[in-house]
Amino acid sequence: MSEHILLPEGSIEKQTTTLNLGPTHPATHGVFQNILELDGERIMKATSTVGYIHRAFEKIAERRALYQITPLTDRLNYCSSPINNMGWHLTCEKLLQVETPKRVDYLRIIIMELARISDHLICNSIVGVDSGAYSGFLYVMQFRELIYEIYEEVCGSRLTTNIGRIGGFERNFTNTAFEKLEKFLDEKTGYPAQLREFENLFNRNRIFMERTIGCGAITGERAMNYGFTGPNLRAAGVDYDVRVHSPYSSYQDFDFTVPIGTTGDCYDRFLVRNQEMWQSLSIIKQAYQKVQEFKGAEAEIFHADVPAYYLPEKKDVYTKMEALIYHFKIIMGETEMPVGEVYNSVEGANGELGYYLISDGGRTPYRLHFRRPCFIYYQAYPELTQGGMLSDAVITMSSLNLIAGELDA
Amino acid sequence: MLTNEIIQQKLTDKFGDSLTDWQVPFGMLTFTAPKEINLKVLQFLFDEPELKFNFLTDLQAVHYPNNKGAELAVVYHLHNWVDNIRIRFKVFTDINQPDVYSATALYQSANFMERETYDFYGVNFVGHPNLIRILNVDEMDYFPMRKEFPLEDQTRIDKDDDMFGR
Numbered sequence: 001m002s003e004h005i006l007l008p009e010g011s012i013e014k015q016t017t018t019l020n021l022g023p024t025h026p027a028t029h030g031v032f033q034n035i036l037e038l039d040g041e042r043i044m045k046a047t048s049t050v051g052y053i054h055r056a057f058e059k060i061a062e063r064r065a066l067y068q069i070t071p072l073t074d075r076l077n078y079c080s081s082p083i084n085n086m087g088w089h090l091t092c093e094k095l096l097q098v099e100t101p102k103r104v105d106y107l108r109i110i111i112m113e114l115a116r117i118s119d120h121l122i123c124n125s126i127v128g129v130d131s132g133a134y135s136g137f138l139y140v141m142q143f144r145e146l147i148y149e150i151y152e153e154v155c156g157s158r159l160t161t162n163i164g165r166i167g168g169f170e171r172n173f174t175n176t177a178f179e180k181l182e183k184f185l186d187e188k189t190g191y192p193a194q195l196r197e198f199e200n201l202f203n204r205n206r207i208f209m210e211r212t213i214g215c216g217a218i219t220g221e222r223a224m225n226y227g228f229t230g231p232n233l234r235a236a237g238v239d240y241d242v243r244v245h246s247p248y249s250s251y252q253d254f255d256f257t258v259p260i261g262t263t264g265d266c267y268d269r270f271l272v273r274n275q276e277m278w279q280s281l282s283i284i285k286q287a288y289q290k291v292q293e294f295k296g297a298e299a300e301i302f303h304a305d306v307p308a309y310y311l312p313e314k315k316d317v318y319t320k321m322e323a324l325i326y327h328f329k330i331i332m333g334e335t336e337m338p339v340g341e342v343y344n345s346v347e348g349a350n351g352e353l354g355y356y357l358i359s360d361g362g363r364t365p366y367r368l369h370f371r372r373p374c375f376i377y378y379q380a381y382p383e384l385t386q387g388g389m390l391s392d393a394v395i396t397m398s399s400l401n402l403i404a405g406e407l408d409a
Numbered sequence: 410m411l412t413n414e415i416i417q418q419k420l421t422d423k424f425g426d427s428l429t430d431w432q433v434p435f436g437m438l439t440f441t442a443p444k445e446i447n448l449k450v451l452q453f454l455f456d457e458p459e460l461k462f463n464f465l466t467d468l469q470a471v472h473y474p475n476n477k478g479a480e481l482a483v484v485y486h487l488h489n490w491v492d493n494i495r496i497r498f499k500v501f502t503d504i505n506q507p508d509v510y511s512a513t514a515l516y517q518s519a520n521f522m523e524r525e526t527y528d529f530y531g532v533n534f535v536g537h538p539n540l541i542r543i544l545n546v547d548e549m550d551y552f553p554m555r556k557e558f559p560l561e562d563q564t565r566i567d568k569d570d571d572m573f574g575r
Contacts, residue, residue, distance in 0.1 A: 051544035058529075059553060063560040094435060224464060227518025238490075245493050342435050343467070343486060343497065354467055356486070371467045371486075379521045408544060 030404030046382040065333030074160035080119035087346035091355040105250035113280040119349030123401040153177040167310035168303025216396030217265035227376040230351025236264030242347035266399040411492040444500040468522040470530040480504035511537040529554035
């Protein structure tokens with residue numbers, strides 16, 4: 001029997017260490033501050049500070065015409081900005097009661113699911129990086145590049161896309177865009193093969209499993225109470241998905257499953273995200289098939305016929321009087337909105353991305369609120385990390401997929 | 410099948426005439442409750458076995474400067490995942506005494522959302538464990554999303570900027 005050495009009351013060895021993880025720590029992948037009380041390497045208490053990159057989007061939006069708000073939404077979750085853009089267009093269309101043609105819906109779904117894949121692949125490969133496996137990250141990054149090339153072909157930009165317009169897209173998808181999509185979807189040389197390899201590297205990797213199983217776990221009930229949505233909630237075993245619960249943009253036409261986990265730990269979140277990428281690939285294939293079924297004049301439709309709200313093409317502006325008038329009305333922000341308040345949500349890569357828009361009949365929103373999933377589930381971070389090791393806190397943070405832009409609005 | 414009519418009926422049975430301004434904009438049931446009973450309404454919606462509104466989707470405030478005596482509205486969006494139905498309810502409060510009971514005891518998720526609402530509108534959530542600014546700097550002594558702080562008028566002409574031509 002060894003005797004315990006009792007340290008005198010108040011001696012330095014008995015005190016906990018205060019550690020500032022962040023605001024600019026390389027492991028946080030963004031600007032977050034966490035003040036941790038450490039007992040050795042174990043976290044006793046965590047306090048989070050957010051707001052370092054707050055850019056007052058909600059205030060700015062109160063002075064912007066609808067089409068000028070789209071670039072603001074880009075900068076929320078910048079890993080999947082097309083979903084934010086589409087969510088905003090869908091909200092406006094709900095308020096303005098614009099019906100979009102089926103082909104537009106399917107094209108939108110292709111873009112949104114590509115965005116979901118690009119978001120999840122970053123998140124999952126970063127979990128790998130934080131647990132010490134860098135190579136997976138380098139391999140999948142090539143395929144994010146392919147996704148960005150598709151965005152570029154459709155809208156001209158890559159990260160902050162500003163893709164689409166109210167009522168549809170700014171231009172029809174070119175053949176090059178579809179060729180790039182086919183290249184991305186190719187079973188042998190495209191993303192499916194890469195994702196399979198990525199899963200081989202991680203899913204049954206002993207080191208990775210030891211590192212992530214049981215780390216940052218949360219029960220389904222707690223997750224609901226904390227306002228979790230998206231993959232993080234589904235990893236805890238609750239099958240809530242906005243695409244299924246309140247289908248938007250014709251998601252009801254597609255056949256897909258909602259993967260769920262059981263324990264809500266980092267490993268389950270990783271697996272759920274991987275499975276969602278497979279589901280997204282399947283949705284993209286179905287949507288691409290449906291798009292190809294449109295023939296003749298139908299295959300040329302890429303926006304709804306709503307001249308008062310849809311920004312006309314430049315060639316029409318130069319040649320048609322009516323298009324010129326609408327172009328000026330829209331660009332100068334002189335389109336009046338109907339009075340009303342509308343809440344619309346889409347399944348963002350992180351969860352339910354909601355837009356609460358109040359219009360008083362003016363040209364700009366009276367009030368616009370973004371429900372940002374990151375911001376809401378980040379408050380569970382102290383609870384997830386308490387009692388765990390410091391290195392687990394880093395993995396938990398990356399597996400929650402915290403995006404500073406979305407957190408701080 | 411739970412419908413807006415059943416929800417309205419159940420709420421009226423419980424709270425009588427104190428719930429007002431029933432509307433259904435874009436299919437979402439909306440009503441106004443006195444600010445004294447906001448927690449009672451939330452708790453009733455949470456507990457009632459037929460209603461099961463146990464997910465707080467969103468919480469934010471709106472400022473109506475012309476609505477004297479009830480300038481600030483706190484808006485709750487609730488979601489019932491079982492029957493997949495959403496409702497929205499508002500409580501109005503005087504801007505000079507913006508005290509509203511905090512929902513943090515019922516929903517952990519309300520913590521940050523109420524802090525954000527306090528930060529931008531100055532709604533004082535009574536019972537909140539840590540009601541401090543969250544996105545703005547701690548030294549700020551005003552509530553920036555209120556309507557008395559307008560953004561610059563985009564059509565102003567008194568500015569002469571050679572570089573950007575306005």
